[in-house]
Amino acid sequence: MYPKRTDHRLQLSFDPQVFDQLARVLDADGIVSRPSELKVYECDGWTVERSTPELLLRPRTTAEVSAILELLHRHGIPYVPRGSGTGLSGGALPINAPVMICTTRMNRILAIDIANRIVEVESGVVNLHVSNAVRTQGFFYAPDPSSQMACTIGGNIAENSGGPHTLKYGVTTNHVLGLELVLPDGEIAQLGGPLDERCGYDLVGAVIGAEGTAGIVTRATLRLTRTPEAHRTLLAIFADVDSATRAVSAIIAAGIIPGAIEMMDQLIIRAVEAAFHAGIPEDAGAVLLIELDGLACGLDDGAQRVTELARASGAGEVRVARDEADRATLWKARKRAFGAVGRLAPNYATQDGVVPRTRLPDILREITQISARHDLKIGNVFHAGDGNIHPIVLYDERKPGDVQRAIDAGRDILKACIAMGGSLTGEHGIGAEKMAEMPLLFSPEDLIVMSELRRVFDPLERSNPNKVIPMPGSCVEVTAPHRQAPL
């Protein structure tokens, strides 16, 4: 049956013989070339810019990935890796990369080793499936991005993903011990392993967060964390965001590290209440969702201290979730807050800045001013314990000028974060979205050294080209933010 051809006309910018060779590597479902099907892959969760790949490859094994990359390398064809496409910075957007390689068919959990507290997975395994596989044995995989029902471990590794519970448990890089990486020339490298120490340079640490520019991760050894004995979930209700953010600092300064501290402001509370009826007072200025975890015998004491600190910072009321159902409702409101925002405006765009935790009141005041200046509503729902903000800029793309104002407001917020000693991104990555802002954080020499590090893995810069580090002429001109489904 090989070489196989398609019943539609291929639109390829490279030698069609490469297609035939790829078809020998992959099964029939492994190649998508029909334009109507490729349309689905034109963007990830960052929908501002769209670009359809010419060809989508869906390998099932490391050997297939290696064969594909070797072939593309030989023909000088750049590619873009993709997991589930839930990323929020355009990391999986094809820019000068005609071929997309999607890892979602490599979705096996290969080994669960509870005794050694590790699990080995293929990179297309969905994040939540890892925790589900070990839950009954009293363990979980700690990084929990809000997209965890869909996002893949490979995508998490590319972006060094976080989530609400990273305040206490850390991000992806703290929980990945080993990787199998297929380099852009097809060579397979085993980096790290099932151990708590490394031999030589920490290449695992260098690949995590490299946003797919080091090659394609095909397998990972993940550390498992013991499920805490018990939880206590509190909802602290404040008149304004200032006092809520002061409470965050007070709690952590008291030496308490909760599992999570999440904040929602009034705009978001109203949207969430309309959607989920979580029982949050709609006239509240801000709420904190605080979750303590640990030994059951310590939680009453901890909850008491948190309550006192929240009240001292101005909380009018602090509720403790009565039972698991109550807790689930509160978390549903938080994790699906972005979905609820759809009720407020036809379009929205989110940002992912970071400030030192104590500057949260300042950045939120600044966001209020930015909102007024651009005449756009901005809601806030974010990981307050980490100082990782996710302002949601609401707009209507049908209104003249709205789109540009939304873009400008987002950039103003990021600049304000950096001015306060913060960062461009806490967990969404630079991707295609924020390349232009990288020089605000890093000197030209920093960026040169980072490029040199990238070329250690990918000397010809063919793995996810035009990402992370701005190159002359490579930046995408952002003109139209679209709705997204953020974390």
Added chain:
Amino acid sequence: MDDSVTHTARELERTIGRGRVRLPHYESRAAQVIVEPENLDETMELVRKCERDGLALAPFGAARTLAQIRSAPVELGISLSRLDRIIAYASDDMTITVEAGLTLAALNMHTLTHRQRLAVDPPRPELTTVGALIAGARSGPLRMSEGTVRDLLIGVRFVGHQGRLIHGGGSVVKNVAGYDLMKVMTGSHGTLGVITEATFRLRPLPTNYTLACGKYGARAEALAAAMRLRELAPMVHLEVMSGIGARSLGFEDDFVVIAGLAGSEPEVAHLRDQVSRVLDGVVFTNAAEAIRTYERLRDFIDHENATGTVVAEIAVPQIELPRVLEACGSGFRAHVGNGVAELFVGLPAPGLNGDSPLADPYATISRWRQATHDARGILRVLRLPPDARSRVAIFDDPPPAAFKLMRRLKAAFDPRGIFNPGSFVGGL
């Protein structure tokens, strides 16, 4: 001293001052001449000079580590002892930015008033500079609950090729902007550049810190008890010490299990109850006495005056640790919650004679290495008598494809090959 080094030393005396160029003391195995730059500019100029003149250099902090493993000294040791400022301590944000010449002990003294610490505990924090802490990637008992330096380092500055001052990360606890240069520098043993500044996330000091010690006559029993304890409850740390190690903590027994407990009063009471069910003849201590014992536990492995000592760190899958330690048969300090242990022979304890008479270091390391590799583990030598260094591989060889990347990394960051050459994995 080589003629070229003598020449350089004289030149440096003229340019940066006589008082800041000196001969090495105990670190003589690491460098022929030690230079103490006053500031960043001088450090950058020194790196440029070394590249121009083709001189090898080693950052001094790492040199202290290197003094115990290098077979021949590099030409120039750069001591950052004058770059020891605290640049910013944001206690409410629980972050600190310091220059790399500051010692870990001085850092933690500074943050003590806010009941915070940099929660990584290699031996002898008063002699461990921040630069050495990162470059050497040493850890201690706290790794069980707090992770290692790679988990706590959130920003780094280093002087690299061409004397460029490079920075990665930042001063916020969550940050994915740009490539993770912190991870690249951690454990790089001074081979990629001179670390000059670092930002760390801090952690709260534990409350009601309590030590539980159980005493055993047999290795297997002690390790089995510690493995059971690992299953039970969250702890600050969990170690098993053997022989001279146990005696250095004041125990007469051959093996001792030491668990650090902390939390609120009800939590510690609960933990004590759990531990009592597992450990034989458990003794609890707290307050100053617990801290004294913990400090001995932390420092024991790095005895300053031990000549003829062999120390290595192994990492194996957690449940393999008892079997590997049995096969090695030597003295050890085992971090049971991490599958990591330090093995030793010839380590003296205060007021005691040395441990078992020193066997042939080559044969000893070979035996340890074999047992570790049989369990799919890795080994690195931390300390070796000078005359054995040319015969013993300090590091394991990484897998070929990984090593190829490491060679490229070294070539990219250090194209002139001046940063502590020849003493890291595969001779990098």
